Amino acid sequence: MSHAPTPPAADARRETVIVFALSLAAMVVSMMQTLPVPILGLIRTDLGTSTANVSWVTTATLLSAAVFTPLLGRFGDQHGKKPTLVAVLGVMVVGSVVAALATSLPLLILGRVLQGAATAIFPLALSVLREEVRPQKLPGAMSLVSGTLAFGSGLALVATGLLTSGSDADYRSAFWMATGFAALALLAVVFLVPATRHKTGGRTDFLGALTLGITLLLLLLPISQGHEWGWASARTLGSFAGAAVMAVVWVLVERKVREPLVDMKMFVHRPVLMANLAGILVGFGMFANFLGVSYLVQMPEALTGYGFDASILRASVQFLLPGAIVSLLASPVGGQLVRHRGPRTALALAAGLGAVGFAWLALGHGHTASVIGAGVVVGAAVSFGYAAMPAVIMSSVPHHQSGIANGINSISRSTGSAIGSAVVTTILASQTIEHLPAGVPSLPAESGFTLTFWIGATAFALVAVIAGLGLRGRAGTRPAEGTPSAAAPAPEKASVS
Known part of the structure; x- marks a missing residue:
């Protein structure tokens, strides 16, 4: 996209402001995913x-994100990204207030x-960047x-730990903090992000969104609840x-609808498919690191x-x-x-660092x-992968x-998480210490953590396979300049080059 009428210095300042606002919004939405992890007991x-x-x-x-992210990402492409961003951030502010004021579990879940619907911020932010930078x-x-996604996830864990460290800790303070961050992100987008020019228009494929949403619900629900259900x-x-x-129904629907939510040819296009598989593995590794380390260091050595x-x-x-700070510092290096x-090299480096980091933890x-x-x-590996x-x-x-x-x-990363x-x-619950004093609750054996970290190393080793074999060829190897590959229609290439 050309910005020829604008002086280069003004271009740079404008782009910096837009990137700041969208980075803040992405950081805040990633905070929402891990925010309650340290305070579930409270x-x-x-x-x-x-x-x-x-x-x-x-x-x-997680389930809310799975349903709303693809629908709102497509809606933003069709009807305007900034209005969709503003609406989604407004919903996140409301959700944070409801969670902070909730006096019952159903209200807190609402x-x-x-808050989960705001996960759509990330793909919308990237679409805005493609137009404005x-x-x-x-x-x-x-x-x-x-x-900022990896940084926000770690920052939420740290901030929640700080806010709930006292003897009279109240978990609601974490949600009031979330409200403040969400309001700040909303104001940043309203005043700093311009209205985008590209709108495709057309109908919203609600049937495709519904069938995809049900598919993801039925997939992610047993993954997240399987330990409790068996x-x-x-x-x-x-x-x-x-x-x-x-999933079969969804594919059939998308092949029949005139304006499908997801173009099946795009969905199975090798670079896109490989990126989604990598997303699952990197998301898996990020959460395995967060949870594994958090539980490990809290174990009573005696x-x-x-x-520790x-x-x-x-x-x-x-x-x-x-690790969270390094993930933020590593992001411009990754860029x-x-x-x-090219992204293939960055993904290969992420794979190598991730495998080394988890092997180090295991040993x-x-x-x-x-x-x-x-x-x-x-942390650096996750940042390069993202x-x-x-x-x-x-x-x-x-x-x-x-x-x-x-x-x-984005859904692939959430699925991996x-x-x-x-x-x-499951691993920590299944591998426990057999002989503990009477009255002491079950505690995981050290072998459970060692196994967890080796599985994390294996996940990143599979990312290396994706980078080395799955992205072999032109796609994913050339330096990314924001232009579509040969798979994209010629008019689209012309509009952004």
Whole structure:
């Protein structure tokens, strides 16, 4: 896209302001996903509910994101990205207030559903960047916005730990903090992000959105609740079977509808498909790191023979914050790597760093410096991975499909995070210490953490396979300049080059 009438210095200032506003919005939405993780125990005690019921505080956000992200990403492409962004951020503000004021679990879950809808911010933000940022600056801008996702997830854990560290801690303070951040992001988008010029128009494929939403619900629900329901229970197996059936229905619907929500040719286009598989694996690794390290360092060494007796506050600030900060600092580096060497190289580096970081955790989690150092390496890996995936997608799909394509990739990362959470929880619950003093609750064995970290290393090794084999060829190898690949129609290429 040309900005020839505007002086280069003014272009740079304008682009910086837009990237700042969208980075803030992306950071805030990523905070919403991990915000309640450290305070689920407080919520359970305060509202007098069970562990199984309180898990819906995290599950509800995931399911809401799965339903609304593809629909709103496509809606923004069709009817205007800024109005959609503003509306979604407004819903997030309302959801945060509802969660902060909730006096019952159903109301809190409602607030979390509204917060989850805001996950659509990320693909919308990338679509805005594609229109407003010069091609040579686009990889760096996308990488910075993407890097704030990993940073926001870690920041939420740290901030929640700080706010709930006292003896009279109130979990609602975390949701009031979320309200403030959401309002700040809303104001930034309203005043700093311009109205986008590209609108495709057309009908909204509500039938496609409905069938996709049901498919994702039936897939993600047993993944997130399988530990409580039992992995071999009728509910879990029935949900997975229902997801398979609905996936077939969704594909049939999208092949028949005149203006489908998802173009099936785009969906199975190799670079897009590989980016989505990488999204699942990187999302898995990020949550395996967050949860594995958080649980590990809080283990009472006197009872278990390992761990650091850390409080929630110490676990967040000392062990998780360094990795979150490095993930933010690594994002512009990832952008430069994508720009000069291509997203495939960035993804390969992410894979190598992730595998090394998790192997380090598996072999050396008995020392504070090792746990922190390995977490820093994994944080950089996640940031490079998040920088590479949007670049692969943006260079592989036409302009009018960028919102929905990045929306699907966002769902793939959320799916990976859900799988990571389920795997870590299941492993730690199944491998426990046999001989503990009477009255002491069950605690995970050290072997459970070692296995978790080796699985994380395997996930990133699979990312290396995707980078080396799945993205072999022209797509994903050239430096991303924000233009579609040969798969995109010629008019679309002309409009953004």
